[in-house]
Amino acid sequence: MDINRKTAYLVLMAVETKKQYSNIALNHNIKREKPTSEAFVRELVYGVLENKKLLDYVISKLITGKLKNVRTPDLTILRMGIYQIAKMSSVPEYAAVDESVQLAKKYARGRDKFINGVLRSYIRDRYNITLPDREKELVKYLSVKYSYEEWIIKLWMEEFDAEFTESLLAAGNQTPPLTIRTNTGKISRDELIAELKKEGFEAEKCSLAEKGIKVIGEGLLETEAYKKGKFSVQDEASQVAVQLLDPRPGELVIDVCAAPGGKTLASAERMDGHGTVMAQDIYAGKTDIIEREAKRLGLLNIKTKTWDATRLRQELCGKADKVIVDAPCSGLGVVRRKPEIKYKKNNEQMASLPVKQLAILETAANYLVDGGLLMYSTCTVNHYENRRVAEDFVRRNPEFKIEDRIQLLPNVNGTDGFYICLMRKEAKKK
Numbered sequence: 001m002d003i004n005r006k007t008a009y010l011v012l013m014a015v016e017t018k019k020q021y022s023n024i025a026l027n028h029n030i031k032r033e034k035p036t037s038e039a040f041v042r043e044l045v046y047g048v049l050e051n052k053k054l055l056d057y058v059i060s061k062l063i064t065g066k067l068k069n070v071r072t073p074d075l076t077i078l079r080m081g082i083y084q085i086a087k088m089s090s091v092p093e094y095a096a097v098d099e100s101v102q103l104a105k106k107y108a109r110g111r112d113k114f115i116n117g118v119l120r121s122y123i124r125d126r127y128n129i130t131l132p133d134r135e136k137e138l139v140k141y142l143s144v145k146y147s148y149e150e151w152i153i154k155l156w157m158e159e160f161d162a163e164f165t166e167s168l169l170a171a172g173n174q175t176p177p178l179t180i181r182t183n184t185g186k187i188s189r190d191e192l193i194a195e196l197k198k199e200g201f202e203a204e205k206c207s208l209a210e211k212g213i214k215v216i217g218e219g220l221l222e223t224e225a226y227k228k229g230k231f232s233v234q235d236e237a238s239q240v241a242v243q244l245l246d247p248r249p250g251e252l253v254i255d256v257c258a259a260p261g262g263k264t265l266a267s268a269e270r271m272d273g274h275g276t277v278m279a280q281d282i283y284a285g286k287t288d289i290i291e292r293e294a295k296r297l298g299l300l301n302i303k304t305k306t307w308d309a310t311r312l313r314q315e316l317c318g319k320a321d322k323v324i325v326d327a328p329c330s331g332l333g334v335v336r337r338k339p340e341i342k343y344k345k346n347n348e349q350m351a352s353l354p355v356k357q358l359a360i361l362e363t364a365a366n367y368l369v370d371g372g373l374l375m376y377s378t379c380t381v382n383h384y385e386n387r388r389v390a391e392d393f394v395r396r397n398p399e400f401k402i403e404d405r406i407q408l409l410p411n412v413n414g415t416d417g418f419y420i421c422l423m424r425k426e427a428k429k430k
């Protein structure tokens with residue numbers, strides 16, 4: 001059996017049955033199985049995840065029974081087989097079928113003939129399968145074509161017209177650029193670009209993030225530059241958030257939802273070692289990551305603490321110049337990196353997010369000095385978690401005024417979908 005397809009199968013099953021995040025399942029299985037082509041495994045895993053609804057729609061047209069009665073191993077092998085035939089031009093059709101049958105013999109015993117039959121009928125009938133009617137069933141059409149749960153499309157169509165929504169859906173299925181943030185305490189952006197180019201990478205400046213670089217090439221984290229802490233991997237939108245907040249040397253910054261530390265570390269770098277960033281997160285294991293990264297980057301001005309941000313730390317009230325609330329959210333802005341988010345159900349947990357976000361904001365706001373700046377950000381595109389939460393907050397806390405807010409979008413800015421809102425606490429009148 002081909003080790004690359006076996007690895008992809010194990011990753012997809014971990015995502016499907018254990019609800020693991022694709023990036024975590026990928027790294028874990030690649031390490032364990034040692035596939036001969038990591039690139040093939042990634043292409044197949046992300047291709048299947050990005051197109052899951054479309055693949056299931058196609059499979060439902062090829063089988064006689066109901067899709068929900070097809071067992072998960074059989075369905076996973078069928079999705080992989082059809083994806084290879086439809087989208088991976090490097091894979092001959094016969095190889096896609098034969099390798100799927102081999103996988104079935106190991107992981108879906110007794111179902112290899114069924115799988116062989118479905119894949120052969122796909123090869124025969126694929127051009128007769130049509131999508132739902134765009135005119136009559138727009139949401140369903142978009143849901144199948146771009147593989148998103150229908151509630152996400154309806155949510156976006158509350159804010160954007162059909163054409164814009166479609167381009168946002170399509171952008172969510174693109175591979176995101178690899179972007180890094182220069183640690184300017186160690187090297188300038190131009191010098192780092194030159195160093196990376198010398199190592200054989202393509203590297204160019206980001207347009208929005210002043211320390212950002214877009215990089216193309218394999219093995220970035222094995223470079224000396226990385227080991228010596230000259231840069232960190234961070235999406236451009238996250239970099240822009242800290243750029244707008246603009247932490248200065250000597251300030252006290254409190255980041256209440258800090259792990260894995262992107263904004264904490266970017267803030268500490270901007271402060272040139274002067275002042276302090278207090279980084280809190282509810283999970284102890286996650287604050288360890290921040291400490292490890294601070295060490296790699298040579299940053300001494302970060303203090304971490306495991307803490308639930310909805311609980312007030314009395315001793316910090318009125319102390320911080322800047323507070324970061326990079327809240328837990330639905331993640332609809334990062335589907336390019338975690339395509340499994342496109343299939344989340346709009347359940348109670350989703351609906352309760354704005355309540356939690358507001359509770360964290362209200363607690364964190366207490367830490368600011370008069371005249372201090374509060375940043376609320378999320379990596380989602382959902383006005384109930386973004387604009388609505390920020391507006392609710394300032395309505396309930398009139399001493400805060402919104403100073404700036406932006407929604408970055410993958411189809412407009414090429415970044416993750418990201419919301420940033422800066423709110424200033426009124427300075428006390430003398």
Ligand SMILES: C[S@@+](CC[C@H](N)C(=O)[O-])C[C@H]1O[C@@H](n2cnc3c(N)ncnc32)[C@H](O)[C@@H]1O
Nearest residue numbers: 257258259260261262263281282308309326328
């Ligand atoms: C969007 S992530 C933060 C990303 C981080 N700011 C960065 O730039 O790398 C949200 C974080 O909030 C944490 N979190 C969730 N609920 C929390 C709570 N009640 N108190 C503190 N942290 C919480 C999660 O563990 C997660 O690490």
